[in-house]
Amino acid sequence: KQEVTQIPAALSVPEGENLVLNCSFTDSAIYNLQWFRQDPGKGLTSLLLIQSSQREQTSGRLNASLDKSSGRSTLYIAASQPGDSATYLCAVPFYGQNFVFGPGTRLSVLP
């Protein structure tokens, strides 16, 4: 059974800081890993998708890395902004396409 955990559960930082969100999964036989953003009461926005053959993906100020052997992924956010405040979820497909989601990291970036 695949289990996904995320650390920290919550994070509050001043604007401009670089920060790292961590995701761990128990079954390393994954096909890809995806990072999402969820604003309160809203649906999910896909941020980055890393295929199992890749080690990292970048989009703007976001960089996600993947280490399958250790069962870890990190999401790096550079120069954080108040607009980055949201819950960040990582998810891995299990038994095909079904996702197993982590519990999320609630990020607050203070102006």
Add this chain to the structure above:
Amino acid sequence: GAVVSQHPSRVICKSGTSVKIECRSLDFQATTMFWYRQFPKQSLMLMATSNEGSKATYEQGVEKDKFLINHASLTLSTLTVTSAHPEDSSFYICSASSGTGRTDTQYFGPGTRLTVL
């Protein structure tokens, strides 16, 4: 990019009534659609997977007679919460994929917030 819509975005109903939530893929054909549920301060949990024209596959612990899923076309799936009760109050999100492969991206709808009084 691919867009998935959900309707309604919010619904409030009385206990015992049934509520239907629609999930549509607007600019692509969704071979597979997924329904998730999220309780407050908890992560998303997959409820069921549906493929167009066939019966949905429900996750363990999800009552198929209570959560009726219909995927009648390649652009529409519906989730009907029958005889809703307050404990069914939750945030329901659908996602859609145009493929069946393990690397296909899922596109998520904006979600529907259900409140049962």
